[in-house]
Amino acid sequence: AIFPYFLVPGMIKWTALLWIILWISQNARGQGLCPNSVRQQVDFNIIYQNLTYYQAEKPIQNIAINTEDKQIYIGSQNIIEGIDSHLQKIWEVKTGPIGSPDCQTCKLADVEIDPSDPVDTDNEVLLIDPTAYLFPYLYVCGSTQHGICYIIDYSQPLEKPQCLYKQWQNTQFICPDCVASPLGTRMIIVEQGATSYFFVANTVNDKVTEKYPRRSISVLRPLSTEDGFELVMSGFTVLPNLRQSYKIDYIYSFATEDFVYFLSLQREDASKSNSPFRTHLGRLPVGIHEVWMYREVVLECRYVPKRRRRETASNLAKQLGLDVGEKVLYGVFAPVSETGRIGKESMLCVFSLKQANQAIEEGVKTVISRALKPFTEQYRNTQTCMNQNATLSKPMIRERYHNMFKSS
Template sequence: MAEGNIQNIVTYEPADAIFVAVRNKIYMLNSNLVILSTVVTGPWGSDQCKICAKCQMKGPMNFEDTDNKVLVMDPFEHWLYSCGTSQHGICFLHEIEIQSNIAVIKETTCLYSAQFNKPYECPDCIASALGTRTVVVDKSASYFYVASTVNRSIAETYSPKSVSIRRLKSTRDGFDHSFHHLTVLPEYQDTYPINYVYSFNDQHFVYFLTVQRENLSFKSYHTRIVRLSIEDNDLQKYRELNLDCRFEYKRRRRRGLAVNPRDVAFNVLQAAHATKPGSKLAQEISARETDLVLFGVFAESHVDSMMPQKNSAVCAFPLSMINQAIDNGMNKCCSSNVHDKMLRGLMFYQHTEYCPHNGDKTGMHCETMIHLVSKQFISKLGIQ
């Protein structure tokens, strides 16, 4: 039994090992759920945290609990990354070795360089106390695609950015100090929270699933998917798309009485997983068995809140259809044949801008980041 709430889980398939993170500890278990070893990640400044001493921090090591917000495997090397809330969200690299078919942590390295980190800019500050999702991609080096929930107090001190792409240095003492990022504008950081629920990558893209307010003016919440290009290290091809999961009852009369149950929009995502569908489901959703499908558990929220009510539903979104909807939206934004006034959106990241065909005077290229609304792209589940 874990000593506290489980914060993260990741598997290491070469040795059938499972890593489970709780506050101040990471357990390594075998396939029978027997604990093989324990890595103590906090409290920071305590004698129990041996790996804390590997970080050459400036100033005293103040006593601080570590919530392990990031736990992810490297896609190429036998490395486990953990990033906690202590010391402004720094990370560790745990090198794994297999001995007699059992995984052991051979060495742990602190991914931090004191000389490159300042309160106003900290490339080695990854994890946010409010939540962080990370995807690691191998591109001759390990690139971290990071999405963090921030508020003003977090953003003003050693800020983990809202969305960033960071390259792990070959010296393994932190991340390159030059990196691309987006952060919610200061005036909205306390009033426009973005909750990151799930992350994954497929082929040329990295995806994040979010729950956030519909816009800066509305109090109601909905779900979006964010897409970043793996082929580019900047964020010019940042895209957002609304995801809509709803039940629509098929009306019919029973025993002479009209039956009209309420249609329900399940607006806030609770959990998600991307995998390939079975043959029957693939046929029902017009997908192939080889296609990746995003499955999401959605709930209907309380009014003007992201807090879920008791009812929930599962909706399936073929990833090919998501990408097609994004491409269609981009074509509409960039086409000279479209005359409807169209905003790029994302006013919490950037000032009001219109698509190029609307006479955008900023000189920004059509590939610049955009939020897309596709009213046709919804996953419906009908009940008789």
């Protein structure tokens, strides 16, 4: 089983640069320019002097970077902080604990509070509006108060945050303004025309879906009145009989011109708690917000040792079947045991988004051509079950030089 630490989209030119550096390094050793040395363990006890830094009081859970104003926004438990280019705090907004007189967001919405819920607010979402030149907004969604969101105007951060919650349109059974899950949320904002769309992926269980429900995958649009959301796509959620036993961890999301992608980690077999883990790449079209357009493909990162001759960057790209300028996905993977324990070794894999999309389309054609009956799905629509085109399992496999990327 393979566990992905993180995945980041990029361009093949950066891949070429990386391998050029490695190629130069290897050739330099061969020519005797650089002496061979025994690999040493990283010394984490070294103290660096005179480095600029900012020390948060609690572990940082989210970061957003404002390149225009040269500011950094960090989200930790119970607080959002604005940091300038010199790493000095310039403002803060307290988001918890619930019931604390210091909390600046707790009393903005008339939300029913479950006494059994935790009072500390974990930062689940921290995103800058893509139309920042019109709306200098920072969207913040926490683990408390049923995952509702707030707007912080970072051009006037001392003003009261705006609550995205319209009381009359939310109930215990239907809650479009309940966005984030305390079990984990990945969200990305995509601008289309003059509208910002929020693509949301949540890890859920029975408790998260029972009252003020949140969905596994959904698409939202903030209302022009800036007091709530409209469900553009009602979304879909893990089947009730699997919500406690089959956990889907969403670990990353990103967007291209055509699609929004979600990276998730889940068991290979939903009926077996000890089955291997797999990394899924799911996608939704940017312009078609329909449940039946959701697709998935499995990503696999394997190492097959064999002798390779030294390659230039252009030859390496050709060997990988990549074109210059092609979008790729970088992922660092590590083996994980049946019990969920992560191994110490890791390796870097590069996936072509073009090839991933081709694999998805080929899988759809295969399913249609075989005229298969609907198979067991992990998801369901609020009205109808998803058809058999929704989940595909053709792996994208790439081999890499794992010895260059071992973790210590």
